[in-house]
Amino acid sequence: MATSFPEIGDRPEDLVGLASVRLTEEQLARAVRYAEPEEVADGQVLFDVGDDCGDLLLCGSARLEAVRPSPAPGRDEVLLRYGPGQFVGELGLLTGQRRHLRVRVRRPGTVHRVAAGSFRLLMARETELSDLFLRSFLARRRLLRQATAQTLRMVGDPDSAEGLRLRTFLARQGVAHSWVPDGSAEGTALLGAAGLTAADLPVASIGAEVLTGITPGALSERLNLSFRDTGGGTADLTVVGAGPAGLAAAVHGASEGLETVLLDAVATGGQAATSARIENYLGFPFGLSGADLTARAAVQALKFGARIASPCTVVALEPGTREHVVTLSDGALIRTRAVVLATGAAYRALPVDRWSELTGRGIHYSATDMEAQTVAGAPVAVVGGANSAGQAALHLARHARTVTLVVRGADLGSRMSAYLVDRILGDPRITVLTGTEVSALHGAERLEAVTLVRHGGPVRRISCAGLFCFIGAEPATDWLTGVALDDNGFVRTDLALSNTDLGPRWRDAGRAPLPYETSVPGVFAAGDVRTASLKRVAAAAGDGASAVRSVHQYLALSARV
Numbered sequence: 001m002a003t004s005f006p007e008i009g010d011r012p013e014d015l016v017g018l019a020s021v022r023l024t025e026e027q028l029a030r031a032v033r034y035a036e037p038e039e040v041a042d043g044q045v046l047f048d049v050g051d052d053c054g055d056l057l058l059c060g061s062a063r064l065e066a067v068r069p070s071p072a073p074g075r076d077e078v079l080l081r082y083g084p085g086q087f088v089g090e091l092g093l094l095t096g097q098r099r100h101l102r103v104r105v106r107r108p109g110t111v112h113r114v115a116a117g118s119f120r121l122l123m124a125r126e127t128e129l130s131d132l133f134l135r136s137f138l139a140r141r142r143l144l145r146q147a148t149a150q151t152l153r154m155v156g157d158p159d160s161a162e163g164l165r166l167r168t169f170l171a172r173q174g175v176a177h178s179w180v181p182d183g184s185a186e187g188t189a190l191l192g193a194a195g196l197t198a199a200d201l202p203v204a205s206i207g208a209e210v211l212t213g214i215t216p217g218a219l220s221e222r223l224n225l226s227f228r229d230t231g232g233g234t235a236d237l238t239v240v241g242a243g244p245a246g247l248a249a250a251v252h253g254a255s256e257g258l259e260t261v262l263l264d265a266v267a268t269g270g271q272a273a274t275s276a277r278i279e280n281y282l283g284f285p286f287g288l289s290g291a292d293l294t295a296r297a298a299v300q301a302l303k304f305g306a307r308i309a310s311p312c313t314v315v316a317l318e319p320g321t322r323e324h325v326v327t328l329s330d331g332a333l334i335r336t337r338a339v340v341l342a343t344g345a346a347y348r349a350l351p352v353d354r355w356s357e358l359t360g361r362g363i364h365y366s367a368t369d370m371e372a373q374t375v376a377g378a379p380v381a382v383v384g385g386a387n388s389a390g391q392a393a394l395h396l397a398r399h400a401r402t403v404t405l406v407v408r409g410a411d412l413g414s415r416m417s418a419y420l421v422d423r424i425l426g427d428p429r430i431t432v433l434t435g436t437e438v439s440a441l442h443g444a445e446r447l448e449a450v451t452l453v454r455h456g457g458p459v460r461r462i463s464c465a466g467l468f469c470f471i472g473a474e475p476a477t478d479w480l481t482g483v484a485l486d487d488n489g490f491v492r493t494d495l496a497l498s499n500t501d502l503g504p505r506w507r508d509a510g511r512a513p514l515p516y517e518t519s520v521p522g523v524f525a526a527g528d529v530r531t532a533s534l535k536r537v538a539a540a541a542g543d544g545a546s547a548v549r550s551v552h553q554y555l556a557l558s559a560r561v
Contacts, residue, residue, distance in 0.1 A: 018139035035112035053092030061109030094302035156202030161360025227309035243270020245527025246342035247297035248544030254304035269294035274366025276395030345473030362447025367392035375466035384470030390420035484519035
């Protein structure tokens with residue numbers, strides 16, 4: 001029977017308890033079956049900062065410690081100690097991130113090394129140990145993020161467009177880091193010590209290594225989050241897009257034994273990760289943030305063995321008869337038997353001068369805690385009339401001085417759920433302006449005010465430190481060729497495919513498209529990118545799971561040919 005665990009919280013005492021869990025003799029005996037014994041010497045460094053997270057170590061008679069190295073001799077910070085029955089490892093074993101800490105021997109003896117392949121096998125076969133390891137890894141990652149001095153330090157303006165992109169990427173990937181403003185005393189000292197100037201910002205300091213002009217893509221490569229060909233041959237399933245649909249497809253594919261690869265051009269979570277609060281998702285009566293929901297889903301996918309890489313941009317899909325080829329922006333090729341397209345949609349922008357210039361400098365497409373903290377105590381505006389805009393307005397009202405909800409339509413309830421309308425109209429901090437549009441942006445380096453035009457009414461200018469835009473999105477299908485799209489660029493599937501869409505491939509296949517299958521046999525679409533989809537988080541997750549059922553049918557049919 002699997003052990004029952006409490007929810008992972010943020011209290012240090014709870015986290016330390018979970019991070020320091022000790023296996024019973026019976027649990028250790030089961031885990032050791034997947035390991036090879038190894039004698040270690042006093043002071044020996046078993047893993048260092050920046051090493052690949054490949055192996056799990058089980059302590060036999062040896063005692064180990066995880067430390068944050070310091071350039072000053074004898075000043076290393078000891079974060080965790082391990083003795084007999086305990087284990088060394090953290091979330092990087094599942095995500096592929098490089099190690100954040102140095103692990104060294106403080107008393108010689110025996111350890112049992114579980115290699116990467118054996119660790120995946122253990123996680124798949126040993127449910128109780130899998131849950132125990134996973135909760136301990138999550139607790140260790142949270143402890144690492146709470147530590148005051150971080151191995152990864154970012155230097156720059158955290159509120160600039162570049163800074164916000166990096167902060168979003170790091171937060172959604174769960175990477176432990178700290179941010180040092182470049183104008184602070186510490187930031188100035190760090191730049192001076194490395195001989196750098198403002199032209200080198202943003203900067204990432206990883207141990208003794210300094211990376212200048214850093215981008216999410218470059219940082220992902222350095223942290224081992226980008227796609228790496230492990231030489232495993234053809235994948236069973238490649239999922240493009242890691243929003244709710246893609247995550248659900250990865251969870252169900254990997255848990256059902258498919259060799260699954262999940263790719264996303266930005267970060268796991270997709271547009272759903274930007275939602276401040278989701279209150280209509282089954283099983284969460286008190287709601288939860290989109291970031292929390294998708295982070296849990298990503299951990300599930302990793303637990304079952306899916307390989308996740310982001311940011312990782314797919315630029316082409318070349319269909320084949322027995323396998324398809326997915327091409328990445330760096331030229332890497334992924335050969336796969338089936339593909340699920342779950343790329344979602346890209347945010348729409350307002351046709352207003354200086355929009356691109358002020359994006360990330362006051363203009364945002366999400367309203368998570370990260371963005372809300374940047375406008376605390378200041379007036380903000382939210383543009384949009386659907387549920388996402390209503391959720392954002394309510395969330396921002398808890399942080400901002402005032403919230404103006406700008407709705408182009410005449411009726412707030414035409415596209416927004418009744419429960420949100422009632423809460424918005426009952427909140428004195430929110431002003432609703434229907435029949436209104438943003439016509440101009442004002443501010444020097446950052447947004448300071450906006451001009452609003454009311455249909456048939458006066459023009460007014462309001463102070464605005466943050467403009468949050470929720471006016472829908474365009475399907476992210478501009479990279480697709482050879483797959484049938486509707487007039488708006490969404491992917492046609494199964495019954496939405498016309499006779500014109502079904503060409504020679506389908507005559508050769510001798511069958512009709514399966515549910516969620518596109519005009520290309522073996523290529524499926526799920527979530528917001530699919531034509532006539534519901535455009536809701538729960539519906540997208542259902543799409544992803546259902547698409548995998550069709551993937552299994554397709555693979556079974558292909559095996560008979």
